[in-house]
Amino acid sequence: MAEGLVPIYVMGRRYEVPDGLTIMSAMEWIGYKFIRGCGCRGGFCGACATVYRLPGDYHLKGALACQTTVIPNMYFTEIPYFPAQKPLYNLDELDNPAEALFKMFPEIKKCVGCGECAKACPQKIRPIDYIAAALRGDWKLAADLSFDCIMCGLCAARCTGQLAPYNIALFIRRFYCKNVRPKPQQIIDRNKEILNGKYDKAVNELVRLSEAELKKKYDNRDFEKL
Numbered sequence: 001m002a003e004g005l006v007p008i009y010v011m012g013r014r015y016e017v018p019d020g021l022t023i024m025s026a027m028e029w030i031g032y033k034f035i036r037g038c039g040c041r042g043g044f045c046g047a048c049a050t051v052y053r054l055p056g057d058y059h060l061k062g063a064l065a066c067q068t069t070v071i072p073n074m075y076f077t078e079i080p081y082f083p084a085q086k087p088l089y090n091l092d093e094l095d096n097p098a099e100a101l102f103k104m105f106p107e108i109k110k111c112v113g114c115g116e117c118a119k120a121c122p123q124k125i126r127p128i129d130y131i132a133a134a135l136r137g138d139w140k141l142a143a144d145l146s147f148d149c150i151m152c153g154l155c156a157a158r159c160t161g162q163l164a165p166y167n168i169a170l171f172i173r174r175f176y177c178k179n180v181r182p183k184p185q186q187i188i189d190r191n192k193e194i195l196n197g198k199y200d201k202a203v204n205e206l207v208r209l210s211e212a213e214l215k216k217k218y219d220n221r222d223f224e225k226l
């Protein structure tokens, strides 16, 4: 093998790629073109969930392809989308949110507390903790504990109880922000300004501009000084 190259197995096929590349860059170096399974490339969007194993180790590991560098002889595959139930709900019609949680996600009862979800999570989140907090009625804690979830789906791929914890987390944060958290004063003030027409003139002027004029205006906008 040429110096500086490491062997990896992509969906069962062996390749040699430069050491130090991320899984995503290694796949592109091999010749894969991402039209799915790649978004931000910065560890934020969760599009590049990947599962891999190392030789002699039965543990199935999860990673983000854009953030994880290749390990010699790892064999992996990307799972760009993981199917999951996503119930529809109206946040204004929920009298008892904890009860609603069980109604919408009855599989919560199948959580056995095994912790496999947490082991798979690239964000080190423990879904059991935020689900438990929500069921106790501590929506703030539940929202905080799930805040870093990037919806990659790796927890769902591993869950013994067949939960899709990220959809539960999404409901928790939506409910917390809409029904529990005090509304920030600046948002209330800005909404009032908008409704009172403070920005109508400026918006109407923008709408009348040509594309070239808009671009020029954008390029010459005031930048916030850091």
Ligand code: SF4
Pocket (backbone or CB within 6 Å): 046, 117, 120, 121, 122, 123, 124, 125, 127, 148, 149, 150, 151, 152, 153, 154, 155, 156, 165, 166
């Ligand atoms: S909680 Fe699940 S979906 Fe969210 S980041 Fe962790 S593994 Fe991904």
Ligand code: SF4
Pocket (backbone or CB within 6 Å): 110, 111, 112, 113, 114, 115, 116, 117, 118, 127, 128, 158, 159, 160, 161, 162, 163, 165
């Ligand atoms: S993997 Fe599933 S069953 Fe196990 S603790 Fe996490 S949510 Fe519960």
Ligand code: FES
Pocket (backbone or CB within 6 Å): 037, 038, 039, 040, 041, 042, 043, 044, 045, 046, 047, 048, 064, 065, 066, 067
């Ligand atoms: S591409 Fe967005 S997290 Fe990897």
